[in-house]
Amino acid sequence: MPTVGRFLIETIQRTINEFAVGLQDAAPKILTGLVFLTIAYLGIRLLMRVVRRALDAVYPAEQRLIVDLGVTVAGVFLWFGVGLTLLNIFGMGEIAASLGTAAGFVALGVSYALSNMIADTVAGVYLLRDPDFNPGDEVKSDPVTGTVEAIELRKTRFRNEEGDTVVVANRDVEKKWTRLVGDDDATADA
Numbered sequence: 001m002p003t004v005g006r007f008l009i010e011t012i013q014r015t016i017n018e019f020a021v022g023l024q025d026a027a028p029k030i031l032t033g034l035v036f037l038t039i040a041y042l043g044i045r046l047l048m049r050v051v052r053r054a055l056d057a058v059y060p061a062e063q064r065l066i067v068d069l070g071v072t073v074a075g076v077f078l079w080f081g082v083g084l085t086l087l088n089i090f091g092m093g094e095i096a097a098s099l100g101t102a103a104g105f106v107a108l109g110v111s112y113a114l115s116n117m118i119a120d121t122v123a124g125v126y127l128l129r130d131p132d133f134n135p136g137d138e139v140k141s142d143p144v145t146g147t148v149e150a151i152e153l154r155k156t157r158f159r160n161e162e163g164d165t166v167v168v169a170n171r172d173v174e175k176k177w178t179r180l181v182g183d184d185d186a187t188a189d190a
Helices: 006-056 061-089 094-113 113-130 170-175
Strands: 138-141 145-153 153-162 165-169 175-183 183-187
Touching: 006 061, 061 094, 061 113, 061 145, 094 113, 113 145, 113 165, 113 170, 138 153, 153 170, 165 170, 170 175
Parallel strands: none
Antiparallel strands: 138 145, 138 175, 145 153, 153 165, 175 183
């Protein structure tokens, strides 16, 4: 009958041997994963530069927020794809597929929950690109009449006749606004 000490020693030896065999079997996948991550990192850095340059060419310097948003969104999608591919390389394809599906449902839920914020951001992009709507313009929008002080991605700041700053969500401004030109009103519907 083996002693407790002998049992412990045999258990430890078996565990170390199985760990070494498992590590030896996993080494090619780990090496492949490291090579893939290196190539993906370099590729994503290159793609992010291309995306940034393309967006910089389209948007002027004062609209840097739009460029940063576009680059960030592209980066998140690219790195998520790299993560799913890495799981597949490590032999966890079913987990990668489940994560991809779950991420789609989560994104759907988040987009629904943030629908007003997304509407503000999209309207902000349109307002920033509109040549008829600029800081310094005298504008009448549904909740306010005043001078456009700043156009941001989610909100626009107006200075009303009393000198107060009024902040309005871009989705509300973009629905209907009128640029006041002297005595004449020029209507600009977004």
